[in-house]
Amino acid sequence: MAKHIPPGVVERLPLYLDVCLHMAQEGCRTVSSAALGQATGVNPAQIRRDLSYFGSFGRRGVGYQVADLTLHIQRILGLDHGHRIALVGAGNLGSAIAGYSGLRKHGFVVSAIFDKSRQRVGSKVGGLVVQHVDELGETVARQTISVGIIAVPPAAAQEVADRLVDAGVRVILNYTPVAVVVGRGVRLHNTDPVRELLHTLYYLSTRT
Amino acid sequence: MAKHIPPGVVERLPLYLDVCLHMAQEGCRTVSSAALGQATGVNPAQIRRDLSYFGSFGRRGVGYQVADLTLHIQRILGLDHGHRIALVGAGNLGSAIAGYSGLRKHGFVVSAIFDKSRQRVGSKVGGLVVQHVDELGETVARQTISVGIIAVPPAAAQEVADRLVDAGVRVILNYTPVAVVVGRGVRLHNTDPVRELLHTLYYLSTRT
DNA sequence: TAGATTGTTAATCGATTAACAATC
DNA sequence: TAGATTGTTAATCGATTAACAATC
Numbered sequence: 001m002a003k004h005i006p007p008g009v010v011e012r013l014p015l016y017l018d019v020c021l022h023m024a025q026e027g028c029r030t031v032s033s034a035a036l037g038q039a040t041g042v043n044p045a046q047i048r049r050d051l052s053y054f055g056s057f058g059r060r061g062v063g064y065q066v067a068d069l070t071l072h073i074q075r076i077l078g079l080d081h082g083h084r085i086a087l088v089g090a091g092n093l094g095s096a097i098a099g100y101s102g103l104r105k106h107g108f109v110v111s112a113i114f115d116k117s118r119q120r121v122g123s124k125v126g127g128l129v130v131q132h133v134d135e136l137g138e139t140v141a142r143q144t145i146s147v148g149i150i151a152v153p154p155a156a157a158q159e160v161a162d163r164l165v166d167a168g169v170r171v172i173l174n175y176t177p178v179a180v181v182v183g184r185g186v187r188l189h190n191t192d193p194v195r196e197l198l199h200t201l202y203y204l205s206t207r208t
Numbered sequence: 209m210a211k212h213i214p215p216g217v218v219e220r221l222p223l224y225l226d227v228c229l230h231m232a233q234e235g236c237r238t239v240s241s242a243a244l245g246q247a248t249g250v251n252p253a254q255i256r257r258d259l260s261y262f263g264s265f266g267r268r269g270v271g272y273q274v275a276d277l278t279l280h281i282q283r284i285l286g287l288d289h290g291h292r293i294a295l296v297g298a299g300n301l302g303s304a305i306a307g308y309s310g311l312r313k314h315g316f317v318v319s320a321i322f323d324k325s326r327q328r329v330g331s332k333v334g335g336l337v338v339q340h341v342d343e344l345g346e347t348v349a350r351q352t353i354s355v356g357i358i359a360v361p362p363a364a365a366q367e368v369a370d371r372l373v374d375a376g377v378r379v380i381l382n383y384t385p386v387a388v389v390v391g392r393g394v395r396l397h398n399t400d401p402v403r404e405l406l407h408t409l410y411y412l413s414t415r416t
Numbered sequence: 417t418a419g420a421t422t423g424t425t426a427a428t429c430g431a432t433t434a435a436c437a438a439t440c
Numbered sequence: 441t442a443g444a445t446t447g448t449t450a451a452t453c454g455a456t457t458a459a460c461a462a463t464c
Contacts, residue, residue: 006454006455008455008456009455010407010410010411011407013406013407013410014402014403014406014407015403017406018385018403032420032421032422033421033422034421043456043457044421044457045456045457045458045459046455046456046457048421048422048423048424049423049424049455049456049457051423052423052424056422056423058421058422058423059421059422059463059464060420060421060422060423060462060463060464061419061420061421061422061463061464062420062421062422062464063420063421063422064422076410076413077406077407077409077410077413078409078410078412078413079406079409083409091304092300092301092303092304092307093300093301093304095300096299096300096301096304097401099300100401100402102385102400102401102402103402103405105402106402106405106406108402108405146412147405147409170412171405171408171409171411171412173401173404173405173408175401177226177310187408187411187412189404189405189408191399191401191404192310193305193308193310193381193399194222194308194310194311194313194314194316195222195223195226196381196397196399197311197314197316197355197379197381197397198221198222198225198285198287198314199218199219199221199222199285200379200381200395200397201285201286201287201291201355201379202218202221202284202285202286203218203379203395204286204354204378204379204395205285205286214430214431216431216432217431240444240445240446241445241446242445251432251433251434252433252445253432253433253434253435254431254432254433256445256446256447256448257431257432257433257447257448259447260446260447260448264446264447266445266446266447267439267440267445267446268438268439268440268445268446268447269439269440269443269444269445269446270440270444270445270446271444271445271446272446
């Protein structure tokens, strides 16, 4: 188990999880790696190999119990208990994230929202009162928040990241194009919509 | 040139481009693969190899001309001319995208915004009047828009994708967790913030 | 038992990195 | 010329896929 898990494997787990949740809703009790492959576009052999990194969850000749596999993947990803999120930035992007139902579905709760602007502090976004970013440290500690999302203007990104790290957040999602720096021990994920657009665009010029 | 380019190579090009733009601002005239490696975290040998897929842009013993390399990468990615974007969905997420300066920096222009809601149609978002989604086909054709961004509620995602494809859009960015289906010939890129959070979370449970 | 499907090993494939001749 | 750095080949590494024994 202490083996090194290739990043690609971890990235595919949410894919399998989504299919499991979907299939459970459809009333399927078992699912084969072939069916999972169909639904995800991933090679069935790879799915079996991916899962085998973490244990043996299926039964030969039968397949995987959907409910079972769901729980296993959730446990592996650490989704078996809720995670509280601190959202920094209450503008359009922040509001969009706060209202995003997909978070709740996986047990995430946006439990505090921060902003710098006088106008926004005190207003309500997604059912929460926006706090001033100066209260971040105290609130994050008190509510044992482990995940931070940066949705502020680029210029403020690094400062916000620093505050989050100081407050003890362990995972940061950065929606800013800025390459923020965090110490090791903190997991940083960057999501830059433009960067994705740029490399996708390459195929526009060639595939013609 | 007709060689097959590994996806990883294309995904790294925007990274190099960002560094080039940044260095140009700092007044640097030339940059070595070692310096690029420093700034991006990518192995210098890999950078040279990546670039060599497209040609020889550097000079031995000297390095790369920053201005030169910038233009080459922009040309490769198809950024040497502007791209018009149709943004579908004028809610919080749509508004955030419309106001995002990073698009403009790379020559993208959001040139039309669509929504379904009576309340939003006719209002202004990012300096543009929101049009009803029924006008999408005509507007996209008239303005020769090649890129579509889906920022609507999940339930409407597939329908919007169909409309965009019918209208002749070649690249679609999908900000919905729905796995929309498009015909081949259309490049689809999915960005699901939750999925990214899920796999990032894995490292929270282990790295402790 | 016969058919199905996993878990896992071995083979393949592709991507990354090291090394170095070419050359500025 | 001597030092630096590319472009490219060869070596390494890792990930994907095929194959199949185990077993339900």
